[in-house]
Amino acid sequence: MHTFIYNGSFEGWLTAVFEIYEYNINEEVVIVKDAIYQPSLLTQEHIVTPDDTKAKRVWNGLKQKLSPRALETLYHSFLSEDKGIENQMLQYARLVFSNKLTIEHNFSNSAILKITQTAQKVRRERHRMTAFVRFQLTSDGLYYALVEPDFNVLPLIIKHFKDRYADQRWLIYDNYRKYGIYYNLQTVEIVEIAFTESNASSGAILYDEKEALYQQLWQQYFSSVNIKARKNTKLHIQHMPVRYWKYLTEKRDFM
């Protein structure tokens, strides 16, 4: 058995796939993130150093046989960070390379269906993040928001927010993965400053003088549009799971 240990980046995973083919390994292989790898005597270890050229070759190889949509699907499933998804993806890639025609719609194959459904899950989270981000305006004109998405979807929402809020500086910080995306009116950059709730509550962040007011107006609006005669808590929770409430202006007081 062989274990390929990589750094958790998509480039690293592509490099691992390249090396598995390079060494022509046909026995059992697993790809595993270095952060969760536990050494074992029963396996032969390979440390993968991410390599741009190798990664590109695998990516281009996949590109030749997959539609843009399917390529995207593969990448999205990677962002799920699900345990073992690297190996499902490897199976998927192997199917791609060993078939003449595209296999992306062969949903009776379990690896293909798994990748498709995992990507779907990630896209649902991406959509939720476009909905559930709540910006707060600071006194120096920055709109900032904290989130804790189930999957690593910030890279997928950059374009959405950049297109939409082109004329305001904003920062969306993933408080779970400890990084954020920041738009400076020109471009979006990845930032890793510590920007957490604790410095928000300790007064390290100064808000715009009208911020509290608009939050209150929004809460008022949210409660006014509810029709009591139609109460349906199950549906409410289904659409707005409680785990998101923490950062939702209109729901955080109900926690």
Added chain:
Amino acid sequence: MWERITEKLSILADAAKYDVSCASSGSNRKNSNKGLGNTGNGICHAYTEDGRCVSLLKILLTNHCIYDCAYCVSRKSNDVKRAAFTVQEVVDLTINFYRRNYIEGLFLSSGIFSNADYTMERLVLVAKKLRTEHRFNGYIHLKTIPGASNDLLEQAALYADRLSVNVEMPTEQSLKLLAPDKKRQDMLNPMTYLKNSIQARHEERKTSKKVPVYAPAGQSTQMVIGATPETDLQILLMSHFFYQKMQMRRVYYSGYVPVSNDNRLPSIGTPVPLLRENRLYQADWLLRFYGFTVNEIVSPHQPLLDADIDPKLAWALRNLHLFPVDVNKADLFLLKRVPGIGIQSANKIYAARKYALLNEQHLVKIGIAYNKAKYFITHGVNNNNYKELTAMQIKDRLVNQAVSKYKPNFSPQMKLF
């Protein structure tokens, strides 16, 4: 001053909430001027405790109204607090909510004060300010006020993404009974006018992109359900008319929420007909996406939708001679008609079966409601074991296995509390 705004917001949001439309999709306005906002597939930013999507800031400009429609909470004779926003207040609320990612845009409606044109002018002014002064590209839904001049409709269509007039009641008689001051024709006129000009602009835009966008998300309308005695057949035929003849993008059904002690209406405390509303939406989807016609769903012999099963299943049970269908062979049109198989699953099956014959396991994993579909399909060599069952037997089995939140409503016994 801020307390006054908060109070106004609560009054005018409360009065607007019976308009069920909250769609923010169907438009495609790009943020090309480095301004604020864009539109796309629509996003629900929140959900109320009754489970409805909150996508737009949905408010009335004012709830002062010269009309006295019995079903409406803002009717002249109703003793409620009245309020009115200024144009600037609505603009500020919209922009500030939008910048914080609370909403996709604005849905602005209004009670009629002084006359139709005066009211419509104010609505248009809000939209114009947002688009021109604030370079706002988010979604704007304006209510068309019946009786407003064509000139104002033109302007509204230039600034708004969607326009709507609510027909309120499914038939003219009901409207006459409950809203004696309103005429159905007054509602149909602006609809027709806008339908024609939207079509004309659409044609023009094909030849020149310089023609400005014109109500890109089209029109919608709404009917109140359960306040008057119409059958589902009458309601669905009306929807059919709106979809076919008026090119409506959506027809909404609003289960009547009792707001009045008027003896022409269900009394206060009567439950909202949620189940019926749900069945109507299911039927509406069948009409729009599944290729069904109205008379396949309801007919003069059976003018009401089944309460205990959905309309697609009901149709299949009436047409058992078409089943079972072979999922590995049937064309897409028929696949979509199988109870338990939706559009997405049908497409997946259609794509996947080119690689291999699909069996039960595959179908379950693809995500069809197998326990429902199994009575209507065959796959591979495994033949359908349920062929001998009658429609009644299948229905019994399905109803008994289902757990529906509406179940208490199926009981024929009247509940007192």
